[in-house]
Amino acid sequence: MSGTDTMTPAATAPEPEHFPTTHDKPTQSTLRAALVSEWTKLRSVRSTVWSLVMTSAFTIGLGTLFCWAYLHRREQRGDRQNAVRALLFDPTARSLNGVVLAQLAIGVLGVLVMSSEYTTGMIRTSLAAVPNRRVFLLAKTIVLAAVGLVVAMVSVFVAFFMGQAVLSGDGLGTSLSADSVLRAVLGAGLYLTLIALFGLAIGTIVRRTPGAIATLFGIVLILPLIAQAFPEPWDVRIGRLAPFNAGQAMFSVRYDPDLLTPTQGLFVFLGWIVLAYIIAMVTLSRRDA
Amino acid sequence: MIELRGLTKRYGDTLAVDDLSFDITPGCVTGFLGPNGAGKTTTMRMILGLDAPTKxxxxxxxxxxxxxxxPLHEVGALLDAKALHGGRxxxxxxxxxxxSNxxxxKRVTTVLEQVGLADVAKKRAGTFSLGMGQRLGIxxxxxxxxxxLMFDEPVNGLDPEGIVWxxxxxxxxxxxxxxxxxxxHLMTEMAMTADRLIVVGRGKLIADATVEEFTSQGEQWVQVRSAKPDALATVLTAAGGTIKTADGDQQVHGLTSTQIGDLALGAGIAIYGLTEQRATLEEVFFGMTGDSVEYHGLLGTENASAA
Structure with missing residues (x-):
């Protein structure tokens, strides 16, 4: 790119009437350039740092707190009651419970990655720079997925280890080598990452930050509640298809008859995201910026 | 080089841009002129692929x-100074x-110096004044x-120094x-900057001419004050002039001030005042776009051309 610095009048001499000047066209792919650009965009706004810190804090802090609270309540119950409860107790899921709140923080980050473009007016500048809207959405998705995956995985593993450290004080902890535990921890990290992408797709469809956040929260938090209003057995059959319940199947170790299997859960949740992305891609391509 | 062919944009019942066809050629400044709401911004957005043309x-x-x-190697555009994330x-x-391109x-540093923002490069764009935002967009x-290069209303919000810049x-x-x-939307500003003017109103092309052609389009007349207006009128009318009387002065169309002076001297009529007058660019502009202004205020429309 030696030729891109030829803007000063002195540099464009000796033929002022001659244009274009000797600038070299970049040889990289459009996607590669867009990825670098989106990384700069993501790291250069404060909301990114804030929502990632909140994601970590909720996952680790609340996970540990839930474990501690379980022990605390256990002391107040009789031995007989505790013996029954111990059968149902899932120490892995308990230490990962902070995901319930963390998903909102990382989901909001996903929403903001696109909605802030529209809310601020940056979208016009962005799409003038990267007019291929598929590449634009793909670059945002890849960068968000990469950043989200790192933060989510680190958070869930720390939450798991801290939670087990608390529980093992009463001999209730488990370890990564136990059956399905590693799968559940990885599942929680993957769930958080995918929620960020879900937020990005919703942000693309809704375009305004408040509406997009309300939509995301509605689907993640309210949909399972609405499902409960259906008569049996449809409350369970429909409820387990809701994104959060499908995701919960991914990070539970103990079998829960009201949930899907972990693999089913992953695919149902991926189905939601694919659906959101299809709508996002169509609206992004068709609508005026 | 920008080429428009039958460019049209319809929003519901409104034709924001109505069948625009023209070329914008290299080596000169082409002014795109029209009242607010004439479709200038929509046209520029369609050129940038932000909005899809209806036709x-x-x-x-x-x-x-x-x-x-x-595309940034082909086209640079300033659409509006607020098209950025203020937190960045x-x-x-x-x-x-x-x-992204x-x-x-190094080039970022260079352009920041060029527009005079090198000192505030580390400041968040949301803290910038409108003028600084324009510079950042440029x-x-x-x-x-x-x-x-395409600029949408670049002088908006700039101080006089910025406008000259x-x-x-x-x-x-x-x-x-x-x-x-x-x-x-400022005719005089464009007349000082542009070589060629494309005027639009209500999405339609109204005129496409060089600034000189524009200026010569305006009505010209000579304002005359004389000792015997009636006698002078007879002489001037006979010589092919047309005369309107206003405030005791006569407005003479169709004759130059030299001709009028010579004719008055021949007729022995004393001349006290002789001024060549021409419609201002603004008057030419309002004459062309007057029917196409979308939102007339109730007050002040009569005086609009004097503003």
Whole structure:
């Protein structure tokens, strides 16, 4: 790119009437350039740092707190009651419970990655720079997925280890080598990452930050509640298809008859995201910026 | 080079842009003039591929904008100073644009210096004044060293020094052989900057001419004050002039001041005043766009041409 610095009048001499000047066209792919650009965009706004810190804090802090609270309540119950409860107790899921709140923080980050473009007016500048809207959405998705995956995985593993450290004080902890535990921890990290992408797709469809956040929260938090209003057995059959319940199947170790299997859960949740992305891609391509 | 062919944009029942066809050629500043709501911004957005035309095409350097792999090397555009994320530092704003088109960091520093924002490069763009925002937008347009530049109302919000700076910059970019396309609703501003004017009103093309052609379009007359207006009128009418009387003065159309002076001398009529008058560019502009202004105020429309 030696030729891109030829803007000063002195540099464009000796033929002022001659244009274009000797600038070299970049040889990289459009996607590669867009990825670098989106990384700069993501790291250069404060909301990114804030929502990632909140994601970590909720996952680790609340996970540990839930474990501690379980022990605390256990002391107040009789031995007989505790013996029954111990059968149902899932120490892995308990230490990962902070995901319930963390998903909102990382989901909001996903929403903001696109909605802030529209809310601020940056979208016009962005799409003038990267007019291929598929590449634009793909670059945002890849960068968000990469950043989200790192933060989510680190958070869930720390939450798991801290939670087990608390529980093992009463001999209730488990370890990564136990059956399905590693799968559940990885599942929680993957769930958080995918929620960020879900937020990005919703942000693309809704375009305004408040509406997009309300939509995301509605689907993640309210949909399972609405499902409960259906008569049996449809409350369970429909409820387990809701994104959060499908995701919960991914990070539970103990079998829960009201949930899907972990693999089913992953695919149902991926189905939601694919659906959101299809709508996002169509609206992004068709609508005026 | 920008080529528009039958470019049309319809929003519901409103034709925002109505069948525009013209070329914007390199090496000169083309002014895009029209009252607010005339479709200037929509036209520019369609050129940039941000809005899809209802009909027609807009080509930049022979291709639709979106087909350029790295468009910032072809076209630089300032659409509006608020088209940025206020939470991002000026440097980072330009950096992410540069990177998206394979442009290096050094160039970001260069354009920041060019627009005079080097000292505030680390400040968040949201803290900028409108004028500084315009400069930042212009820096973004210059990033790719493009052959085509488009500016939507670039003097908006600028102080007099900034306006002179923009004017100089536009002239210089055109002198380098670039295509420069600038919109404005201020006729006098455009007359000082542009070589050619494209005037639109209600989305339609009203005029497309050089600034000289424009100026010569305006009505010309000679304002005369004399000792014997009635006798002079007879002489001037006989010589082919037409006369209107206003406030005791006579407005003479169709004769030059030299001819009038000679005729008055021949008739032995003393002349006290003889002034050549011409409609201002603003009056020419209002004459052309008057019917096409979308939102007339109830007050002051009679005096609009004097404003």
């Amino acid at each position: 027609g095409t807009a080509l930049v350097n022979g291709k639709p904008y979106a087909e350029h792999q790295f 530092r000026a440097f980072d704003h330009l950096l992410c644009l540069a990177q 394979g442009i290096g960091r 820096a973004g347009a210059l990033l790719g060293d493009p052959g085509v 923009i004017r100089t910059l536009l002239r210089w970019l055109a002198s380098e052989g670039r295509t420069v396309f600038v919109s404005s």
